[in-house]
Amino acid sequence: MxxxxxxxxxxxxxxxxxxxxxxxxxxxxxxxxxxxxxxxxxxxxxxxxxxxxxxxxxxxxxxxxxxxxxxxxxxxxxxxxxxxxxxxxxxxxxxxxxxxxxxxxxxxxxxxxxxxxxxxxxxxxxxxxxxxxxxxxxxxxxxxxxxxxxxxxxxxxxxxxxxxxxAVQWPQGSKPQADYSGLECRWQDIRSPYGETLSLLISATSPNERQSTQIYQEVLEQIKRIYGTGSQRRPVSLQSLHLTCQDRQLQLETLVHQGRQPLLVQAWYRLRLKLENLLGWCLMRLHLGV
Incomplete structure (x- = not known):
């Protein structure tokens, strides 16, 4: 299955x-x-x-x-x-x-x-x-x-x-591999258009599952009443996304993909990210491919 x-x-x-x-x-x-x-x-x-x-x-x-x-x-x-x-x-x-x-x-x-x-x-x-x-x-x-x-x-x-x-174990001496293709961290910090970002973690404690789902539904209705629909309360939008070229922000992605490589290889990877971001910025400004 x-x-x-x-x-x-x-x-x-x-x-x-x-x-x-x-x-x-x-x-x-x-x-x-x-x-x-x-x-x-x-x-x-x-x-x-x-x-x-x-x-x-x-x-x-x-x-x-x-x-x-x-x-x-x-x-x-x-x-x-x-x-x-x-x-x-x-x-x-x-x-x-x-x-x-x-x-x-x-x-x-x-x-x-x-x-x-x-x-x-x-x-x-x-x-x-x-x-x-x-x-x-x-x-x-x-x-x-x-x-x-x-x-x-x-x-x-x-x-x-x-x-x-x-706990997951792996034989000593082996070198397990992982593929992180598609994982990117290339955006500037996103500021809320309303001046604050609120995250709620809600857990219904009722032992009755139907009661719990009813609680969640009521909470969602109250959130919608106070903060509006999903599109209104969502802090992330296309307009708020801006690519970064700062080494400090690009270093995290570099460490995931190239953390085991020499510093020179890591520096080249960050440079490549900057060039890709510059190209992406140009394409978005010209509304090409988006």
Whole structure:
């Protein structure tokens, strides 16, 4: 059932999350992938929030590139990520995760925890794992998970008693590889057009799933009433995107792709990024290719 996620119907509105029939139970032979940066709170307080975000995104990109044409549901958590993969992708995913773990340590001096938890283990608990697809734009759909299974899997890898059972290991002496193609970090910081950016993390605590979905729906209605529709409250727009040519901002992407290379190679990579950004700026100003 490798094409399980690809075959799911797509929800066209976030309000549809209240319809539990839209969520499909993930097959028993799939695996939950959890990545998490240890000490992320301290790293963010020290000004490394972009590095923390980029490492978490790198773990997603590495797994997706290893999956090739297989649809993989995932969520980005800022200091980590959660994905669900079919059994056939277990080994390429394991290699991608360990390579990303090594990259995080070498390039950013940050520790990335990586773990693989069988979906069957999740379903043996009081929780389950179901997923739906939401259309965010004409080109992109986002996975939405239900059932508490992801939180349960994350708790397993953070508990010292169970973490060793699920931690990803790789034979010593081997050199795992990961493909980060498509991962870019080339934009200037985006300022909110309203003077502030507000992020809300909401978790319904009702043991009744239908009550929880009703709570989420009511919260979404209140957000819409206060802040407007999605297009009105979204801080990112085409007009707010500006490419950067600053070495400091381009260094993060350079470390992901070329962190193991000599400094001269890294400098050449940053120069190439500047040239590509300059070309991109010209094309956007002339409204060509966009």
């Amino acid at each position: 490798a094409n399980f996620y690809e075959q799911l119907a797509v929800m066209e509105s976030l309000q549809d999350v209240a319809n539990l029939d839209q969520f499909a139970r993930i097959p028993e032979d799939w695996w939950v992938v959890i990545t998490d940066i240890r000490g992320s709170t301290q790293a963010i307080a020290a000004g490394q929030y972009k590095a923390v975000n980029l490492i978490a995104a790198s773990s997603i990109v590495a797994v997706l590139n290893g999956a090739r044409n297989v649809g993989i549901p995932f969520v980005f958590g800022g200091d980590g990520a959660s994905l669900v993969i079919p059994a056939q992708l277990l080994e390429p995913t394991r290699q991608a995760l360990v390579a990303t773990q090594a990259m995080a340590k070498q390039a950013f001096q940050l520790e990335l925890r990586v773990a693989l938890v069988p979906v069957a283990v999740v379903h043996q608990s009081p929780y389950e794992l179901r997923v739906a697809k939401l259309r965010v734009s004409p080109e992109y759909t986002q996975a939405i998970f239900m059932g508490g299974g992801l939180k349960f899997a994350e708790a397993l890898i953070k508990d010292p008693r169970t973490a060793p059972q699920f």
